[in-house]
Amino acid sequence: MRDLMRPLFLIVFVLLVPILPFLLLGESFEVWVDRWRENSPSGWILAVAVIGLLSTDILLPVPSSVVNTLAGSQLGAVTGAITCWLGMSLGAVLGFALARFGGKPIAERLSKPEQLEQMQALNSRYGPGILVLFRAVPVLAEASVLLVGLHGLSWRRFLPPVLLSNFGIALANAYFGQVAAERQWLPLALGIAIALPLLLTMAIQGWLAVRRH
Secondary structure: OHHHHHHHHHHHHHHHHHHHHHHHHOHHHHHHHHHHHHOOOOHHHHHHHHHHHHHOOOOOOOOHHHHHHHHHHHHOHHHHHHHHHHHHHHHHHHHHHHHHHHOHHHHHHHOOHHHHHHHHHHHHHHHHHHHHHOOOOOOHHHHHHHHHHHOOOOHHHHHHHHHHHHHHHHHHHHHHHHHHHHOOOHHHHHHHHHHHHHHHHHHHHHHHHHHHO
16 A cells, blocks of 8 residues: 555645646736747647657657647647657657667666566567557556567557557547647646556556566
């Protein structure tokens, strides 16, 4: 039970951060948000920034669900989804290529050995299906890409499930961001975009721990 308390406290904190400014500052904070939206960068600059950020997800701990949601709020569901899909897919291709040609040292440098071991156990049962199963799970999504690249999976078997899964995730998050912006509860939506992947990761890792024991 103690091991679960820190992630739970983190989730509560993340959900409170976007709400507290509205409670404490009221209308002045809403005015600041409106001014930020008016002065936000043009669409193409934001799109390039989103693609660049998401494409480094295999190297840096980028919260892709938050980036996708924010992109949808600023670019709209369709443009945001396409932009995020490009960034997520470039990141996955980069990780796969590095693991495929760089071997185990590169894979272990980009992911923890125990995460690769978890993916190895599941890969023996589900094969490339782990790319779809864990595409929306932080950390394990990257580990699954690295593992199949390490095992020399062909590009023809790698790209279709990853590209399709990425588009579904990007579209769902971008649409969520657009709706949140239209209804003026974007800060809360961003908090949810952080909390849900954390909960999903906790659930999956708990399930993996049960299977291991």
